[in-house]
Amino acid sequence: MTSLLSIRDLTKQFDGTPVLEDVSLELAHGEFKVIMGPSGCGKSTLLRCINRLIEPTSGVIEFNGQDIMQASTDVSWLRQQIGFVFQQFALFRHLTVLENVSLALRKLRGFNRLETSTRALTELSKFGMAEFADKFPAELSGGQKQRVAIARALAMDPQVLLMDEPTSALDPVKSREVAQLLSGLNQQGVTIICVTHDLSLAESLLQDVTFVHSGRIHAVGSVASLAQRVEDPVLQHFFGHR
Ligand SMILES: Nc1ncnc2c1ncn2[C@@H]1O[C@H](COP(=O)(O)OP(=O)(O)OP(=O)(O)O)[C@@H](O)[C@H]1O
Ligand SMILES: [Mg+2]
Known part of the structure; x- marks a missing residue:
């Protein structure tokens, strides 16, 4: 079976400085891939390449x-298929919760006003956020903003959801x-790539982790198995102080 997403030998340089080097990975339908690594190792850059x-x-x-790198790729179409929840959620401050979720439905999917608000409210209610529909982002907590950002991405019915540091704006207990x-x-069938440097999040997700170091995939395995690799100084540095 073909992968939903197939990345091969991906390289990215900024001004001649390599940030990603020969990154290859496959994502199957329904998979939940967790990508970890220290700050600055290239995680956000990788996600940004995926939706261009x-x-x-x-x-x-x-x-x-x-x-998807072909000039003929319709980037709006691609971004409908590949939902992206940004590191800082990137909600529009001057729009209400409902308007935030509605905007792309109208602009990219061409839904009419009624279809849009029905769809947006349905998605918001799945995350317990319908009652906040008329609030502005500044009136929400970090966790509430995040749920709005996820609802906004899923309202587009994407085939895969990219999450960049879902806990970075939240307190540790979240x-x-x-x-x-x-x-x-994921159990409901959403295919997810979640990027994080939050070890407690990675541990609670119970998935194998793809560990990135200096722009390269360094190791793949459970958090526990990576932490046990005492011979590997890179892994020890990251996981050793748990
Ligand atoms: N637009 C850009 N121009 C130049 N350098 C960049 C640009 N975007 C990212 N970089 C550099 O690329 C490297 C990787 O950045 P990236 O944001 O992908 O890291 P990250 O793994 O997501 O880090 P964090 O965990 O802190 O979010 C960093 O050294 C960063 O300074
Ligand atoms: Mg990042």
């Missing part, structure tokens, strides 16, 4: 077997809650 917010230097990214939310979505 930045152009890779070399390599191939295929989505459902189709090369990790387990976020883990439950994401695991629940």
